[in-house]
Amino acid sequence: MSIMTEPHxxxxxxxxxxxxxxxxxxxxxxxxxxxxxxxxxxxxxxNLHYAVYGRLNAARDNAVLVCHALSGSALVGSWWPEIFAxxxxxxxxxxxxxxxxxxxxCYGSTGPxxxxxxxxxxxxxxxxxxxxxxxxxxxxxxxxxxxxxxxRLALGGSxxxxxxxxxxxxxxxxxxxxxxxxxxxxxxxxxxxxHLQRQAIxxxxxxxxxxxxxxxxxxxxxSLARQIAMLSYKSAELxxxxxxxxxxxxxxxxxxxxxxxxxxxxxxxxxxxYLDHQGExxxxxxxxxxxxxxxxTMDTWDPLHGYSSPAEAFGRIRARLCFVGISSDWLFPAxxxxxxxxxxxxxxxxxxxxxxxxxxxxxAFLAEQAELVRLLQ
Amino acid sequence: MSIMTEPHxxxxxxxxxxxxxxxxxxxxxxxxxxxxxxxxxxxxxxNLHYAVYGRLNAARDNAVLVCHALSGSALVGSWWPEIFAxxxxxxxxxxxxxxxxxxxxCYGSTGPxxxxxxxxxxxxxxxxxxxxxxxxxxxxxxxxxxxxxxxRLALGGSxxxxxxxxxxxxxxxxxxxxxxxxxxxxxxxxxxxxHLQRQAIxxxxxxxxxxxxxxxxxxxxxSLARQIAMLSYKSAELxxxxxxxxxxxxxxxxxxxxxxxxxxxxxxxxxxxYLDHQGExxxxxxxxxxxxxxxxTMDTWDPLHGYSSPAEAFGRIRARLCFVGISSDWLFPAxxxxxxxxxxxxxxxxxxxxxxxxxxxxxAFLAEQAELVRLLQ
Numbered sequence: 001m002s003i004m005t006e007p008h009x010x011x012x013x014x015x016x017x018x019x020x021x022x023x024x025x026x027x028x029x030x031x032x033x034x035x036x037x038x039x040x041x042x043x044x045x046x047n048l049h050y051a052v053y054g055r056l057n058a059a060r061d062n063a064v065l066v067c068h069a070l071s072g073s074a075l076v077g078s079w080w081p082e083i084f085a086x087x088x089x090x091x092x093x094x095x096x097x098x099x100x101x102x103x104x105x106c107y108g109s110t111g112p113x114x115x116x117x118x119x120x121x122x123x124x125x126x127x128x129x130x131x132x133x134x135x136x137x138x139x140x141x142x143x144x145x146x147x148x149x150x151x152r153l154a155l156g157g158s159x160x161x162x163x164x165x166x167x168x169x170x171x172x173x174x175x176x177x178x179x180x181x182x183x184x185x186x187x188x189x190x191x192x193x194x195h196l197q198r199q200a201i202x203x204x205x206x207x208x209x210x211x212x213x214x215x216x217x218x219x220x221x222x223s224l225a226r227q228i229a230m231l232s233y234k235s236a237e238l239x240x241x242x243x244x245x246x247x248x249x250x251x252x253x254x255x256x257x258x259x260x261x262x263x264x265x266x267x268x269x270x271x272x273x274y275l276d277h278q279g280e281x282x283x284x285x286x287x288x289x290x291x292x293x294x295x296x297t298m299d300t301w302d303p304l305h306g307y308s309s310p311a312e313a314f315g316r317i318r319a320r321l322c323f324v325g326i327s328s329d330w331l332f333p334a335x336x337x338x339x340x341x342x343x344x345x346x347x348x349x350x351x352x353x354x355x356x357x358x359x360x361x362x363x364a365f366l367a368e369q370a371e372l373v374r375l376l377q
Numbered sequence: 378m379s380i381m382t383e384p385h386x387x388x389x390x391x392x393x394x395x396x397x398x399x400x401x402x403x404x405x406x407x408x409x410x411x412x413x414x415x416x417x418x419x420x421x422x423x424n425l426h427y428a429v430y431g432r433l434n435a436a437r438d439n440a441v442l443v444c445h446a447l448s449g450s451a452l453v454g455s456w457w458p459e460i461f462a463x464x465x466x467x468x469x470x471x472x473x474x475x476x477x478x479x480x481x482x483c484y485g486s487t488g489p490x491x492x493x494x495x496x497x498x499x500x501x502x503x504x505x506x507x508x509x510x511x512x513x514x515x516x517x518x519x520x521x522x523x524x525x526x527x528x529r530l531a532l533g534g535s536x537x538x539x540x541x542x543x544x545x546x547x548x549x550x551x552x553x554x555x556x557x558x559x560x561x562x563x564x565x566x567x568x569x570x571x572h573l574q575r576q577a578i579x580x581x582x583x584x585x586x587x588x589x590x591x592x593x594x595x596x597x598x599x600s601l602a603r604q605i606a607m608l609s610y611k612s613a614e615l616x617x618x619x620x621x622x623x624x625x626x627x628x629x630x631x632x633x634x635x636x637x638x639x640x641x642x643x644x645x646x647x648x649x650x651y652l653d654h655q656g657e658x659x660x661x662x663x664x665x666x667x668x669x670x671x672x673x674t675m676d677t678w679d680p681l682h683g684y685s686s687p688a689e690a691f692g693r694i695r696a697r698l699c700f701v702g703i704s705s706d707w708l709f710p711a712x713x714x715x716x717x718x719x720x721x722x723x724x725x726x727x728x729x730x731x732x733x734x735x736x737x738x739x740x741a742f743l744a745e746q747a748e749l750v751r752l753l754q
Binding site: 037112126127128185188189191193196198199200203204205210227231239240263264266271275289292293299300302330335362 | 416489502503504505506562563564565566568569570572573575576579580581582587596597601604608613616617619620621622631632633640641642643645646647648649652653666669670673676677679682707710725744
């Protein structure tokens with residue numbers, strides 16, 4: 001769900017990127033009607049920030065929709081460059097790729113940092129619950145405006161995969177194929193992890209009930225929330241391999257066996273330095289209220305909501321689906337993804353399941369893009 | 378590491394206990410010399426709070442040492458009653474059971490809440506790093522004072538297992554058998570979890586650098602730390618089984634699909650209510666500085682410290698060891714416990730390995746005591 005794995009204090013934790021791809025166009029679309037939300041509230045003047053790559057053909061039938069993960073943005077060429085690599089999943093000679101920033105985010109679409117046209121104030125903590133389905137409905141209006149009636153492929157990892165799947169349920173005639181990566185209904189452990197992250201933010205001395213000052217956001221809390229999340233994005237195996245029980249690479253001494261031995265807080269281990277670095281980076285690039293908004297979107301995702309049975313909900317799907325599980329993912333375990341694909345297949349849907357062998361954990365769809373591309377081909 | 382699994386808001390999460398066993402004697406022992414610590418500092422006037430069950434025989438050779446886990450106390454009859462059950466691991470007709478509160482704890486032994494005799498102030502955050510080995514050395518003096526030269530069995534789970542094992546390395550003639558339950562050297566993931574817990578406490582508005590007022594401790598932070606820990610004490614499977622995606626049992630609505638739909642913080646899921654309840658209970662029974670002290674003791678445990686090789690360290694052991702791994706433990710995975718037992722066996726030590734099949738996670742040694750007893754017999 002991180003948009004990328006960042007290096008830790010100068011060391012090469014992140015795999016080498018093939019480079020950043022600039023969008024053909026990056027812009028905004030304002031819905032002309034208010035968006036009625038599943039929670040019963042309505043959002044007026046909804047803005048969707050989006051980026052496109054490649055050209056829409058005359059028949060307008062070469063569109064691919066990429067849905068981003070929690071902390072991602074519309075700039076898929078920046079955070080998922082390798083799916084555009086030659087021989088990869090997408091081709092800019094063929095495809096018109098569109099990626100739309102999720103509602104609630106702080107990367108351009110309407111979110112808690114936006115002004116509520118009804119009050120003239122920013123929404124802040126009063127931003128309503130926007131469901132995955134609400135996102136799909138808003139995104140559909142943007143595609144309408146571009147004259148795109150049919151999407152060749154919708155794909156995404158994590159909460160992006162929730163969106164890709166919801167597209168196939170709620171707008172079944174519109175998507176030919178969907179790739180749903182590293183995701184299944186959020187488990188009790190997933191809900192638990194999000195609950196801890198919420199508290200980390202709410203306990204920050206600068207939280208102010210969500211009405212924090214723009215110049216004084218709850219940075220510490222957001223950093224801790226990110227670090228809690230990082231544990232679920234990576235794997236114990238990867239951590240052992242990369243960090244083990246090494247002292248932090250800046251020379252701190254966790255044992256303090258010399259004269260600095262005093263105190264309850266000792267020198268850090270390497271893994272602690274890494275996590276602090278991840279938190280530090282994140283608190284400067286994301287907004288706490290946006291983070292909470294999207295956590296709630298994720299928590300409440302239930303593809304069966306409003307249907308009487310899995311057969312009724314999933315029976316709507318006309319797209320061919322491809323599910324990808326990640327062998328070391330413990331946030332959305334491979335087995336849960338495989339079981340989910342089975343449930344959907346039982347509704348008569350074409351639902352393929354493939355498994356990515358990786359020790360990167362949930363983040364593998366971002367950290368090992370070449371392997372993902374190989375699997376999706 | 379919890380001393381027991383507590384019910385969640387009235388529901389029977391905890392297994393039925395066989396009852397609480399009162400100690401024969403509960404008291405304190407003050408070391409007559411200062412305790413030189415591995416970190417280089419010294420503690421003067423060290424107090425060990427301990428409890429005994431049963432009677433020491435005339436030969437003083439019927440002692441059993443129980444070592445408690447992070448948040449435990451000397452009152453082993455309260456938190457581990459079933460190991461005393463008839464036909465169980467311990468018999469009060471035969472054994473003299475002693476359990477000594479760890480240094481750093483808030484349950485009677487010297488810790489951050491004690492007065493430093495050198496300054497006349499409580500140690501607070503200046504309490505030094507006390508290693509597992511330091512604990513063993515202090516405990517040995519208490520056994521000396523009781524005339525106990527030999528211990529039939531030393532046993533403990535989690536950080537209690539670290540102590541039991543260190544006894545066999547550092548006082549090899551004294552322990553006949555040791556049962557080391559659900560523990561191995563703390564992995565990078567374990568260090569990561571402790572790092573997050575530390576931050577949860579330090580971010581509390583009432584933390585005050587550790588010099589918090591006794592009437593105003595960092596309660597929120599300690600609660601969050603406990604909740605983070607709970608994730609690692611339990612298993613995803615258990616959480617799914619017990620809580621799934623149910624709304625909190627008090628009737629909160631996580632979806633807020635009616636008119637309460639606004640806001641970034643929705644009604645809680647059941648797992649969130651459970652975690653909050655765990656945090657709530659814990660913050661009223663434990664001290665934040667003590668928690669940090671024992672986390673540091675745990676983090677820095679390295680049985681090889683001061684030895685040139687595993688062969689040199691583990692080759693000292695004369696006791697027969699029994700390691701117990703828990704199938705669903707992800708804090709100290711069964712495979713890690715088994716590998717650790719193998720490493721020790723390679724040094725020529727008798728080291729048995731047994732595995733507890735349980736979906737309770739790390740906490741199984743407390744939550745499923747009858748099963749543990751069966752395995753240890």
